[in-house]
Amino acid sequence: MSILNFGSKAKAETVDPMVSSMIDGWSIEVMPRTAAKIEDFRAILPEGTRVYVAHIEGTPIEDMIGTAKRLHEEGFDVMPHLPARGISGKAELEDWLKRYQNEAGVKQALLLGGGYASPVGAFTSSIDMIETGLFDQMGFERLHIAGHPEGNKDIDRDGSSKLVDEALMWKQDFASRTDAHVAIATQFAFDAKSVTEWAERIQAMGVTIPIHVGVAGPTKLQTLIKFAIACGVGPSLKVLQKRAMDLSKLLVPYEPTEVIAGLAAYKAENPNSLIEQIHVFPLGGINPSAEWMNKNGSIRKLAKVA
Template identity: 65%
Template sequence: MALLNFRRKEAPAPVSAELEAFLKGFSIEVMPRTAAKVDDFRALLPAGSRVYIAHIDGTPIEEMVSTAARIASEGYDVMPHFPARIIKDQATLADWIARYQGEANVKQALLLAGGVSEPQGAFHSSMQLLETGLFDKAGFENLHVAGHPEGNKDIDPDGSDKNVGEALVWKQKFSERTDAKMALATQFCFESGPVIEWANALSDAGIDIPIHIGTAGPAKLQTLIKFAIACGVGASLKVLQKRAMDVSKLLLPYEPTEFLTDLAEHKAANPDFNIASVHFFPLGGIKTNAKWTQENGGASGVPVTPIQG
């Protein structure tokens, strides 16, 4: 039987200037239970980074707000999720907004339908949340909504993008008639080609809301496939499955370097390309994700404590 050949670990490749520029102002998503495991975010992320706080069904609002207050106190730009389908009614929505504002000085939100199939109350979409006018009344400055480069079967069960497309047109018109600073925060993707086609198609359709492209941070391949299946990621799932067929890559952790470098180079060659920022889902852990961003220029020029290991 042939012996495996172990090669000396090569020195890391120099950071791409395009990738470094593309990573400026990246954001990252955490949940209260994962945030609680981080002693101090200042050892991981550049000061002022936007940190989304995911609201999973069953998480008490008190836990969400206390997490937001803690992360904000460490110098971060906190953006909590407002999942429409788990918000009981307008009074509950107003209460959440008041708590975030009063206890954590929050002035921005990610509005989305949410991960449950059936609404638990009066709302089923981010558009309904926007229509209440409560965020505007509270003076929220940034209102982000979900983007779906690969579609969403919860919204379009037939596999088309009809309802997603109509919702985007509505959101575009909302952004034009209000002074809200909007952005499309997308699900995580792994393949650059379909993302570029999707972003260009939106621009061609007159939708100019800035795109914050979602990507998974470094993680085990099996972990990513599990999340991709659970989240209904389509074309990108095929990329992961193809990678899993390659024995030489199966045991190596996935890193988003190739995906983001492709997008960064496209952005450099096409300055009008409407992807404005990168949003990380740290599926392999916040520390692992933060280390990757530091090594790839995402913390360039910012005094962040180097992460060991």
């Protein structure tokens, strides 16, 4: 096993140390079909990176488990998505968890409602899955839940946050009584202020769960706007639209520098904030996102088979 290092004198002179510190410990999300295009994740991701495996509607569970197994064998912490509305009930959930554990060494998961038009079975939310007790029974060590700093149009259709807040407080209670490590992984955002204000609001409600803030990796601006509209983000969409009006930036790929710098500055001024680290959505591709994070983060080792 040989070790490759990112880091150079030029890097140290150009990278904001506050941004670098905020990036340290970042995680990334992949899908089975995008992961299949990467020859060896050890060549592009730092050792021990947490890799979420997104379960998009229509993806066979065999593909999910196969991707999880491969990433586990390459030495990464694998966190598959579990979409409640795409799981028929307790029996299927138990089957999936056993397969993830036995075939891919998985001990953590991101619990989601899932973007299905209608549930395929009895589950309608992540709470339904938690209430089965299977995660505690099967010794899952880490459970992440979804966070929506700019709202969730699938739940609170009237634009309020009432139902989302109630669900979050239920999960806060669960987090306080489980042995598993719980964290909130948020939807991607392009406006740091919307994230920090939301983090302050839920902390004032009594939430103590750490937040992993979602950001988009380097991507064409047009692609980001398309995703932002589809996901219903609010203040972030305005940030992108303003950028699109600047002709000097229109043809230049978006990079998450500004939003991460804003989060880093806020965290430096508010050390007790729930904001803990960055989670990357590689909307413009896994390689560009990994390259940008490695370049702008603190120096971390990449494990690569010689």
